[in-house]
Amino acid sequence: MSRRSQPPSPDSSPRVAKRPRLEYAPLTSEDYKHGLMLAPMVRSGALPTRLYALKHGAKLVWGPETIDKAILHTTRGVDPVTGVVSYHGKSKAIFTTHPIEKPFLIYQIGSADPELAVQAAKMVQQDVSGFDLNCGCPKPFSTHGGMGAALLTNPDLLCSILTALREAMPPEITVSAKIRLLPSQEDTLKLVERIVNTGISALTVHCRTRNMRMKEKAVIERLREIVEFVERMGKGVAVIENGDCLGYEDSKRVREVTGAHSVMIATAAEANPTCFSPTPLKDLELTFVPSYIRLGKYLGNHWSSTKFCSTQFQGQHKSASRADLKALREAIVHAKSYEDMEEHVAPWTGEKEFAEIVEAIERRGGQRAPPIALQPVAPAPTLAQIASETTKDQVALQEAPDAAPASQSIPAAVLGLDIPPAAAEAIAV
Incomplete structure (x- = not known):
């Protein structure tokens, strides 16, 4: 029987292994800026995925949404070998983490009750750096009972939960929220104003409405x-974009368009947790999946979780053969335990993979920004600047003594402005 089949020893056990203790300043709104973040993802946001995201450049990582009532019925334990912290329910671990990720870990709460949200936060606050309220997930498991995206239509309740969390948590623990756009921009700004005034440190906006799908x-x-509106409020709140970012390079486009302080990645990270790097891994079946499975076993991650995540991984291929890909994929699909994967991923220790992650985090030198930070981008002009420049151009035209002869005008095609009528309509839309 595997040593992982038994619940970990209590956190008070004298046998708990010593783990690296990195000193970080308390999380602030500034730590939510200038970075790529791993989005909260149910099932896909497992501990091994979060650790690999940090290794490859994520600045902060969100844990999967955990319903307040679910965590309240758990018992905390610490594995004496690996240091993994588990919150065990009746039949399985509801939430797992490791001290190495604590300085970067945001715990997302699913709640529709201020009191329960505070109780849930107090249960896990020793193992996280911040709390995030899920106000955007449209799935029934989240909206049931008024949670998730249902909070968007109940701003009084939404803000009361955030206020309660902020008042109950010590100042070194941040509070944030993740929302979706409302159909009306005016209504979205009104909601954002109320949320910012609760004292949050960061606001993530998934740039889809509740009824939009992936x-x-x-x-x-x-x-x-929205970013400009929040900045004018002068509270220093970070605004994080979420939606359709494909990775490090694509984040430049997103930041240029939106002016967001940071970018959060979900779907692309689910497919390739190394996408936070300027040089994400390719041929994942050879370069990443075996290591992921070894790490999962070492950390005691339930096989069903590791199996699910592994089946989602996909990326560019450079040198892997079809035979390599097919053999590993089929083995994962049919495997019922870690032992069934031995032929493809042995040796089993997983300690090497974990040591490499610890080393990568230590290279940050007590800073949350990874060694390869986001490069500055030239932001798109603000709405006010656009309006100002338009006014200046109009005035200049009116004051010009004489317009140049038509024969001397520069053809639009030379400027790249020769747009067919159909294309012009598409751009306008």
Whole structure:
């Protein structure tokens, strides 16, 4: 029987292994800026995924949404070998973490009750650096009972939960919220104003409405006005964009369009947790999946969780053969335990993978920004600047003594402005 089949020893056990203790300043709103973040993802946001995201450049990581009532019925334990902290329910661990990720870990709460939210936060506050209220998930498991995206239509309750969390948590613990756009921009700004005034440190905006689905393009253009609005409030709150970012390089486009302080990645990270790096891994079946499975076993991650995450991984291929890909994929699909994967991922220790993650985090030198930080981008002009420049151009035209002869005008095609009528309509939309 595997040593992982038994619940970990209590956190008071004298046998608990010593783990690296990195000293970090308390999390602030500034730590939510200038970075790429791992989004909260149910199932896909497992501990091994979060650790690999940190290794490859994520600045902060969100844990999967955990319903307040679920965590209240758990018992905390610490594995004496690995140091993994588990909050065990009746039949399984509801939430797992490791001290190495604590300085970067945001715990997302699913709640529709201020009192329960505070109780849940107090249960796990020793193992996290911040709390985030889920106000955007449209799935029934989240909206049931008024949680998730249901809070968007109940701003009084939404803000009362955030206020309660902020008042109950010590100042070194941050509080944030993750919302979706409302159909009306005016209504969105009104909601954002109320949320910011609760004392949060950061606001993540998934740039889709509640009724939009992943196949629909995120309307990231709407975020710039929200960012400007929040900055004018003068509270230093970070605004994080979420929706359709494909990775490190693509984040430049997103930041240019939106002016967001940071970018959060979900779907692309689910497919490739190394996407936070300027050089994400390719041929994942050879370069990443075996290591992920070894780490999962070492950390005691339940096989069903590791199996699910592994089946989601996909990325660019450079040198892997079809035979390599097919053999590993089929083995994962049919495997019922870690032992069934031995032929493909042995040796089993997983300690090497964990040591490499610890080393990568230590290279940050007590800073939350990874060694390869986001490069500055030239932000798109603000709405006010656009209006100002338009006014200046109009005035200049009116004051010009004489317009140049038509024969001397520069053809639009030379400027790249020769747009067919149909294309012009598409751009306008």
